[in-house]
Amino acid sequence: MTGTASTPMVDARGVHKYYGSNEVIKGIDLTVRTGEVTCLLGPSGSGKSTFLRCINHLEKINAGSISVDGELVGYRQHNGRLHELRDAEIADRRSQIGMVFQQFNLFPHMTVLENLVEAPVQVRREKAKDAAERGRDLLARVGLAEKADAYPRSLSGGQQQRVAIARALNMRPKLMLFDEPTSALDPELVGEVLDVMRGLADDGMTMIVVTHEIGFAREVADTVTFMDGGVVVESGPPEQVLDDPQRQRTRSFLAKVL
Amino acid sequence: MTGTASTPMVDARGVHKYYGSNEVIKGIDLTVRTGEVTCLLGPSGSGKSTFLRCINHLEKINAGSISVDGELVGYRQHNGRLHELRDAEIADRRSQIGMVFQQFNLFPHMTVLENLVEAPVQVRREKAKDAAERGRDLLARVGLAEKADAYPRSLSGGQQQRVAIARALNMRPKLMLFDEPTSALDPELVGEVLDVMRGLADDGMTMIVVTHEIGFAREVADTVTFMDGGVVVESGPPEQVLDDPQRQRTRSFLAKVL
């Protein structure tokens, strides 16, 4: 069931999500092919974060289906029925999807390297030595080799976010989800993080990126999807969506952000 | 001793500030004339916030002097000596300087109107009715008339920041200090707050604004001051500092932010 060129990495169909009686996602279809970068744009409250969280099953969806690399997230299909997975299996599938949060969410009580080593050792039962070795390589790649033994709180926001990316990458995920990875950063620090993401995209990582950085989207994205009020308003190649949007909502949003 | 056209509203001379042994402000001179808007730019850690906090004596300076509207902040000159003011007097002077923080810092246990009324009643001993009346006017002015009885946490960031501005204005200050008032906001919400500030500037309020919004600075500021490492690197009218900076440091900073 692993991904081939023909199976898309992410295949979301008719996804609905309620918080209580409040419908936050109102039927979203989205396909991301392996190696592609999709940027999600949209105003605050449009459900971008929620959708991302549904993809790795941090939230259960109420209707529709999401499959990652050909496997349903959170369910197993068997004899014409959907069997809910148990926590352990969900955790296992989740470990193949990397996620980077707006607020970094590094583990403050561990050093940078310990942050990177924790999940491979605890989840994958890798040897600490192997995980640490790979971790150091990743840190070097994001330009933080010398910060391995620092604690997260002593790092700048940009540095913290790069550590968060390295932490996710150290699980060798098939898919990376980014939820506004630069919006908590000072303008000067944004560049550092976008550089790392650009490098990832060049290496062929499949990525879904929620962002307000239109410049980045234009440069890196294969597809730009504009969401509002829980639905996809417009989707397509960056040139089309960003420079020649068809819908009024998209245009008014871009007018404000640019 | 009140401000006339000739006395500057803010007159800082040779200001130095240490945190422990760490010199954060290394001799700053700055003059802001009544009715002028000064924008402070500079990278993170350059001491912008610290300087602002020195102006209203939230931090004691270690050398130099700062006077607001002709009066020393935190001291009284008498018989050739500087007498430290007691807390009550400092509080009194401070009440004439409004300050708006990056993180809003609204009082979460009070409604919006209560936030606005608190200081005039507690500090100025105004009648609650009068303060509330003026408060409602101010709320209307920042476009939040109908939110008077809401609690801060139920407001969006932009709304919260506008309440914070109204709260400071309700003390009828001579001078407004803004510390990155839009950097905690979503891009779409930034405009709301900048609009309010623009209106204030048009009304002739003296303002010092720490900001990364170059567009706003260009449009509204009378003077733009670029700080780095605790000193003023460059200062002048916006056209000059923003469009034709003389120093390399300024140029490299603007290159990243723009």
Add this chain to the structure above:
Amino acid sequence: MTGVTRVELSPAGASAEEAPLRVVPVRRWGQWVATVVILAIAALLVHSVVANPNFQWDEVFGYFFDGRILRGLGTTLYLTVVAMVIGIVIGVVMAVGRQSRNVVVSGAASAYVGFFRGTPLLVQLIFWFNLAALYPTLEFGIPFLEPFYVADTNQLITPMFAAILGLGLNEGAYMSEIVRAGLLSVDPGQTDAAEALGMRRSKILRRIVLPQAMRVIIPPTGNATIAMLKTTSLVSVIAIGDLLFAVQVIYSRNFVVIPLLITASLWYLLVTTILSIGQHFLEKRFKRGERQAEQSYFAAWLTGLLPRRPKVEPMPVTAAIPIEPEGDRR
């Protein structure tokens, strides 16, 4: 979240229009076992308590409204209330004192806390009660000058006064730690903002910091109040009869020990429950303006017993931006 809501789901590759598949919820054997075990234990406990003649339920309820027990209960409640009020006031003063910039003041506050937390309450009670053994008269006045008021210690310090003094001072030391934690929990930005508005320290403490610290202060204070309810029984050593002492006096006569202890326990349970309800509402009161109410002990207990249904979520922080009317703005 584990509810078996019917979920329309279509497998990957199948078109969304196909009939939805049935979802088989995961079987959580561990949870079922836990449930069965807990219910079985609960049933056994209830059965063995109700059916066991040793509990002598007639005795238990026979004494429930006994005058002596009710009087003891009154003393317990009175002491708890008074001691907690004094303790909270002292706690606030000491917590603030410990943050004083004056070394002597903060040192004294620390010494107070160290001393009163460090010595047994029983000893403190005996000391206050018998202060006269150490200081037969108390003289009020300016040191080294003639005192302007001299009091016989024993007259000044009645047993009830000694009890209140002992319980209150002791509780003050513990409360000071609780209040200090609360004060530290309030964002310093709040003090900044209030100072920038020109408010004075005392006002800031009273109107801005303390009300917000209450959130963190209330739950451990609830713990402390419930503990105090039981701690008051130590005062029987200085001739004050509380609830527990009342039943002890009765059973030291008739040796109906266990039923009487159950009577006392039921009263304590009742009062504790009422206190928990009070705490719940107090917490709610001080959560005004907070978005998502954390569950207090009582609420957790209630919701722990009631089936959980999805409920309407509170308003989001970030208000959604209204969709503008169509019309090109470019």
Add this chain to the structure above:
Amino acid sequence: MTGVTRVELSPAGASAEEAPLRVVPVRRWGQWVATVVILAIAALLVHSVVANPNFQWDEVFGYFFDGRILRGLGTTLYLTVVAMVIGIVIGVVMAVGRQSRNVVVSGAASAYVGFFRGTPLLVQLIFWFNLAALYPTLEFGIPFLEPFYVADTNQLITPMFAAILGLGLNEGAYMSEIVRAGLLSVDPGQTDAAEALGMRRSKILRRIVLPQAMRVIIPPTGNATIAMLKTTSLVSVIAIGDLLFAVQVIYSRNFVVIPLLITASLWYLLVTTILSIGQHFLEKRFKRGERQAEQSYFAAWLTGLLPRRPKVEPMPVTAAIPIEPEGDRR
């Protein structure tokens, strides 16, 4: 901050090059009065304690290393350690249980906390100790079937076991509230991040959430441990001799009450002080990675006594951006 550092200040209008003016610090009369009053009280207290013959310091120190008292101290320490360990374990289990999605599990945990907080420890101890009066034998087995193990209650539950059971179960209820507050204090983003990495609930609890909750859990646990030190003396009701009971037995023979109570108090103070030091280092340990260390009780006490000097501040969070070498990039 109030230190009289010499500040170069020039008045408004004067040029910065002029000779700096002398700064006259504000006179804080209130603080001076407070200082004098506190020092005077302290001096009076020390004098009256040391010089008062009623304290009989020779008796106090004569009993300090008495074998019975040392044995009692040993029991107190042993019970405190064991009861706190049990209490903490139960507290964690119950705090987690109360957050369970299973209604029966969370209801049972809530009932546990309600019951054990709500009834006096004394009653609980008497119950465990005299369980045989209610249930002469304990039968283990499957309900309604022949039990496979029958034990004599009194043999199974030794007095020490009853004491540990009583103290541990009771403390568990209080600790559960403390732990719950700690768990709630950890940013949910941490759980999100760990879940997104594929970690399982138990792992997340153990490796991510609990270590961070410790910051909030330790101070009230310190309070609880110090209280437990004194609470253990309740076990004398079931014939176990702790420190306080040891001195009570001695003075009930010879009536040297006050000096013996002082002896006990000094021991309690000593242990409390050691515990506070331990708490200080534990707090420091769990503040690894935190930027600005909050002061623990002990540190506050120390710094409250020592003169405060400006010290080198910790590294800023946001690292300053290094100034690039000159060279046009435009």
Add this chain to the structure above:
Amino acid sequence: GCSSPAGDTPAPGESELFDQSIADLLPEDIQEAGEIRVASGPGYPPILDVAEDGVTLSGSQPEEVRLIGEVLGIEIVFDDIKFDALFPALESGKVDMAAASLGITAERLETVDFVSDFQGGTTLLVPGGNPQDLSIDTLCGHTIGVLKGSTEEAVTIPAWNEDCDTPIDVSTFATAADAVLALSSGRVEATVSALPPAIYQAAQSDGAMEALDVNYEPTPWGLAFPDESTLTEAVAAALQKLIDERLYQENLERFGVEVGAIDEAEIYTDPSESEL
């Protein structure tokens, strides 16, 4: 506090028991105050107990003190102070004397004075029918409950233990009720206690317990006074008058503890005067 004036006692000076010559022995401050404050509280029936109303202090010793008050023509005010606070209360002058069924021992005489008013011997309280057939000579190796600070705990059992190979396993309880409950739950096999309360406890238990019919080595008990108290003489004289007029014995009979009657009220001030 729970201080309660003697319920049905006639006003001071009115009683036919009043004896001016004995009253003259009272120290001046007491005469001035017109009352003697006595630390005493229920919890050790039948010697210390409450009356039927459940509030008024009663029992053989408090009633005896009331009689003494009548002889002295002075008001008796009881203060219910627990044992731990008892001596400090004596020393601090909060009370003038203590009626708490205290045994007179050399150790205690170091810090207080006594006037003897009772002879308490030791006996065993065992489960009904005495299933283990215990007696005072066969206690070695058995689990025995005693009362904290009692003569039995301090003196008697250590003396017995000297003849034991396996020492007696002693559990020390704070109150008689705790000890009796432990006996009924089988926690201890017997309690060693003074005879009068043991008889009372057996009577209360409906046959579940019985007190052995021995009165082992009676020793003097007494009313306690602060060291060098000037009140002892008056109290001793008053008590002696009660003994001489047999009112003392009648009072003990009322509570069923006449086995402990003494013939002479003695003042003990020095440790050397005690046999214990």
